[in-house]
Amino acid sequence: MPKMTFIERDGTRRDVDAPVGLSVLEIAHKHDIDLEGACEGSLACATCHVVVDPDWAAKLGTPTDDEEDMLDLAFGLEKTSRLGCQIVMTDALDGLTVRLPKAG
Numbered sequence: 001m002p003k004m005t006f007i008e009r010d011g012t013r014r015d016v017d018a019p020v021g022l023s024v025l026e027i028a029h030k031h032d033i034d035l036e037g038a039c040e041g042s043l044a045c046a047t048c049h050v051v052v053d054p055d056w057a058a059k060l061g062t063p064t065d066d067e068e069d070m071l072d073l074a075f076g077l078e079k080t081s082r083l084g085c086q087i088v089m090t091d092a093l094d095g096l097t098v099r100l101p102k103a104g
């Protein structure tokens with residue numbers, strides 16, 4: 001099974017199992033990682049905001065316009081910011097690393 005890494009707000013690295021087909025948001029919830037996801041993946045909030053490791057950002061492709069619009073509302077936006085509910089795990093993403101943005 002692929003794995004992925006979350007870097008928590010205090011800098012702790014969490015390597016977790018990342019089942020193919022689950023979103024980064026769902027994976028975070030499975031492992032009690034503090035990513036909110038208030039709208040449960042329906043692109044109506046920005047509380048699932050994660051900052052993708054620059055080495056991985058290109059592999060994820062570009063976000064849709066809807067995702068971009070929602071990201072504009074996210075606190076602490078960075079160049080590789082994405083919405084965790086819109087990143088779906090695949091075998092090719094084995095090792096994906098994302099950081100939780102600073103509290104906001």
Ligand code: FES
Nearest residue numbers: 037039041048085
């Ligand atoms: S959970 Fe609301 S946009 Fe991702």
